[in-house]
Amino acid sequence: MASKRKDSNTEEKILSAARQVFIEKGFAGARMQDIADRAEINKAMLHYYFKNKEMLFEVIFRETAGKLFPHFEKLMESDLNFFDKIRSIVSSYIEMIIQNPYLPLFVMNEMNKNPQIGLKNFFEAQKPGFVKKFRESIEESVKNGIIQPINPIHLIMNIFSMCAFPFIAKPMISMLTGIEDEQFKNLMEQRKVLVAEFIIHSIKK
Amino acid sequence: MASKRKDSNTEEKILSAARQVFIEKGFAGARMQDIADRAEINKAMLHYYFKNKEMLFEVIFRETAGKLFPHFEKLMESDLNFFDKIRSIVSSYIEMIIQNPYLPLFVMNEMNKNPQIGLKNFFEAQKPGFVKKFRESIEESVKNGIIQPINPIHLIMNIFSMCAFPFIAKPMISMLTGIEDEQFKNLMEQRKVLVAEFIIHSIKK
């Protein structure tokens, strides 16, 4: 019989429960008792493993925000042509959000409510250099005459907007169009190629 | 000297304070005492004018969500050509969000946390018919060979994504690029025409 410690693995259970509750309710709406209940442990254990609500939240936020820009830096450095880079980014980014549908809203919302959390838990640790690389790649493609002149910031905004926003707006979309979960997932699956081609068609010379 | 009642206009002060607090903190993070303090009135007055936190919130939510799709229905019925309709929608929509930068995140977030609030306070009252009109207009333009074939839902998603998402992601953008308030506002001003042309260029035959 496995030891109680390793068997129960309390810390994992807490993190799993905290992930659920924080992402579902947000920091302000999350209740420590709720987390304890879902982890099936005593509330005091939360404070035993993590000092307080803030600390527990920061672990979850950091882990979640860390998924936000996965391997883009490497991808931008790859020898794919510019259009294939866009195809690859769009497709993998939408797939990532399909796997974590609440991620964009959670991160954006908490960063708006408390911008410090971003600086503390995101900037220092894995300050993503992909924006610079992305920028350079766009500027180069403009110079080489592959794409129309465009401010890289706007192009980057456009790409991530079309990938992430539909997930943030899902309840609104569902309300306005009657689209339900299954159909929504199909649409998002379509967007993996659709958005990329939409962008490429718009900037191609 | 004006009467105390009309002079003080407590209800307006409450609504103004509630607007601030709810939009800043969200429903879960908002505190009734905070609203009372900002309105410079006794907390009991909140319950005198509005039954409870939920009721007060619903007034604010309804009023806020009401700004979300302003005059699009009329605009879609106008005799502008399809491309000018898109230019007009994008421009006026971004301008609306510049005037109410927290509106998209507030509405989307609260609808995610509690989808019922949308049905109760949005759907019934001003169920926007503009989606249907928009759809028809797109389908017509496709048939007339003005634009490339495209699923209207995706095009609508693309348009609103590029308009609204940058405001939702502002803290993230600011963190990744160092862009501050003034420069951000300039970028959004540019997007009024930029996004429209980006879309048109992408769907034009």
Add this chain to the structure above:
DNA sequence: AAGTTTGTTAACCAAATGGTTAATTTTAAT
């Protein structure tokens, strides 16, 4: 002017909430 309604306040209340304590059990070390 008297009485009724409306508006406002201070004090209060019960429940919820984040957090702590002290005792107990389990596990690991000797």
Add this chain to the structure above:
DNA sequence: ATTAAAATTAACCATTTGGTTAACAAACTT
């Protein structure tokens, strides 16, 4: 087997929070 360290629990605590009450003040009605 003994002991020290780590994990867990029940009970408790102080503060916050949404909400109420009862008394009072101002404003209309007649």
